[in-house]
């Protein structure tokens with residue numbers, strides 16, 4: 001059979017546990033029979049991260065910067081238990097954190113919609129993509145417990161000795177105090193990533209903060225978004241027929257529930273953390289959520305939003321059948337192949353990505369799915385829960 005050719009390699013990052021198993025099956029049954037796959041391969045599985053003293057993760061991040069597009073399998077973020085389990089010499093950092101820091105990116109998460117799996121919000125017809133700023137605020141805070149009567153102050157000292165000072169509170173008794181920060185450069189990257197992604201996917205951007213209360217901090221976010229939009233994006237947005245809008249966060253939440261979806265919701269770090277779980281759950285399942293890291297200079301890393309599905313992996317190791325949902329991992333591959341095809345002007349590759357996505361959702365709509373989806377499925381067709389490999393085979397048959 002004639003296989004679709006690629007010109008530039010895709011940066012392929014293999015991962016851990018059940019998703020590592022699914023990864024190989026997806027390549028074997030859904031990609032390699034159809035595409036003459038060219039990849040620059042990095043094994044980010046925990047065993048190899050240990051063997052390379054995590055150098056492999058940094059090399060993979062560099063490769064994404066060099067080639068522009070990567071696809072990543074879920075990986076274990078080591079904790080004390082994993083250090084024990086894998087006999088690690090160190091508690092290596094989260095690979096996602098390392099790659100995010102190297103690319104200076106924003107994470108976009110979007111649900112995969114399938115007929116028969118209806119969102120809990122009946123008016124939502126199209127996906128809502130959450131763009132979460134991944135730097136600063138409460139995630140890089142400095143906080144103190146105040147033991148009793150005290151004065152808390154905010155102090156900024158410049159290299160020339162100039163000092164800016166403000167009283168936070170005059171404590172009459174015990175309490176708590178917290179300092180947070182962000183940088184113009186990180187907020188600007190966040191804004192550009194959101195606007196680039198909007199142009200890429202032809203969707204409106206809604207950005208929301210609480211600038212009426214946080215008149216300097218949140219207001220700075222609002223101003224930077226506005227300035228960058230006006231100076232660099234307004235014309236192209238008009239050309240593409242899409243909009244940028246700023247709304248207060250509480251107003252935005254209310255409008256989101258009444259909307260039909262189909263836009264990018266840009267949120268500060270904490271808001272994005274909380275709201276992405278709300279939106280994912282409302283659409284049905286974390287196993288149906290894609291995630292892409294977009295850097296301001298146009299590098300892309302695609303992955304599933306879920307983890308390595310440890311519980312299923314141990315069943316698999318015991319020789320039991322598992323029904324782990326591979327859809328988000330398949331969509332990570334299609335996202336990366338489509339982007340590679342667009343950048344290299346390979347319409348066959350772009351078309352293949354679309355056909356693989358249609359075959360995947362088509363199989364589910366026809367009633368064949370992994371067991372996690374069976375209880376969510378509402379249709380005239382009676383759903384049949386199958387194991388992961390049979391589900392992937394059904395997609396291959398539909399594709400072939």
Ligand code: NAP
Pocket residue numbers: 073074075076077078096286287303304305306307308309310311312323324325326372
């Ligand atoms: P998880 O792997 O997402 O799994 C949590 C539970 O959600 C599973 O036990 C399963 O529920 C359900 N689930 C998730 N994905 C599924 C799928 N594709 N198909 C069917 N069910 C699915 O999260 P975790 O157990 O908290 O984390 C496991 C490991 O993944 C950890 O080592 C963590 O560090 C890592 N992790 C990596 C990433 C990443 O690389 N992006 C993200 C998150 C977590 P049931 O058991 O009820 O079937």
Ligand code: MG
Pocket residue numbers: 273274277
């Ligand atoms: Mg969270």
